[in-house]
Amino acid sequence: xxxPAPLAAAAQxxxxxxxxxxxxxxxxxxxxxxxxxxEVLMLAWMNAEALEQTLSSGRAVYWSRSRNxxxxxxxxxxxxxxxxxxxxxxxxxxxxxKVRQTGAACHTGRRACFYRIATPSGxxxx
Amino acid sequence: xxxPAPLAAAAQxxxxxxxxxxxxxxxxxxxxxxxxxxEVLMLAWMNAEALEQTLSSGRAVYWSRSRNxxxxxxxxxxxxxxxxxxxxxxxxxxxxxKVRQTGAACHTGRRACFYRIATPSGxxxx
Numbered sequence: 001x002x003x004p005a006p007l008a009a010a011a012q013x014x015x016x017x018x019x020x021x022x023x024x025x026x027x028x029x030x031x032x033x034x035x036x037x038x039e040v041l042m043l044a045w046m047n048a049e050a051l052e053q054t055l056s057s058g059r060a061v062y063w064s065r066s067r068n069x070x071x072x073x074x075x076x077x078x079x080x081x082x083x084x085x086x087x088x089x090x091x092x093x094x095x096x097x098k099v100r101q102t103g104a105a106c107h108t109g110r111r112a113c114f115y116r117i118a119t120p121s122g123x124x125x126x
Numbered sequence: 127x128x129x130p131a132p133l134a135a136a137a138q139x140x141x142x143x144x145x146x147x148x149x150x151x152x153x154x155x156x157x158x159x160x161x162x163x164x165e166v167l168m169l170a171w172m173n174a175e176a177l178e179q180t181l182s183s184g185r186a187v188y189w190s191r192s193r194n195x196x197x198x199x200x201x202x203x204x205x206x207x208x209x210x211x212x213x214x215x216x217x218x219x220x221x222x223x224k225v226r227q228t229g230a231a232c233h234t235g236r237r238a239c240f241y242r243i244a245t246p247s248g249x250x251x252x
Contacts, residue, residue: 016249038164043220089239094169096240113215114222120181123142
C-alpha cells in the first residue's frame, strides 16, 4: 500500500487527494475522538497500511510502535473503535478519527487516556 | 528546562509527576481542542521549553518543526490560544490542550485544521 507523495505547501493544504505526510518512521499521528461526546480518547500512530485498513474497514487500525506491528484496536481487548468519520489536517501529517468506542480506549482500563490534568506543580487525576 | 525521565510502564501511567516522554527529536504531540465546543482544532508539537511555557503562561507555545523555533501561537498572526486546561495521556507522550481560540487555529485561515473528510476514494471539504 502506497500513497502519492505530499505536494508543496498550499497545494497540499487544498488538494482533494489523500497524500499523507508520513514522518521518517513512515507514521502519522492519529487522534481518536468520541463521535458523540467529543471527548478526545487517545493519540496513536498509523503507517500507510493502517490508514488504508481504517478507511476501508471502518475499524480503527494503528501501528504499534512498541510492538512493531499493525494493531486493529479491540482484536485482543474487545475494546473496538468503529469509525464514523476520518479527517486529515491541512498538511496531512495527522488524522482525526471520530469513533464509537466499545469499552475503554486506554490500556489502563479508563475510558480515555487523558485522565490527568497537568499544572506547573505536577499532575492530578480526574 | 528539563523534566525527570519517564518511569517504566504502569508506574508512568499512574505517577502524579510530570514526566513527559519526548521522542528522538525531543518532542511530544500536542492536540488543541476548543474548550467550549470540543472541536479538535489542530495537532502540533512541543519540546520541554514549549510545554513549560504553556503551563506557566496560560498561552499555547509549540515547537515549530519547519522553522526550528519556539512558536507562541498568535504572536505573529494574532490567533492566540488561551489555555483552559492541559492534560497528559497515560504514557505522557501526548498532551491535550483545552483552549479558547482567537480567530483561526489553522494557517489557512480556517477555524480548524481538520477541514477535509477522508474516504477510500479521496478527500472532500466541509
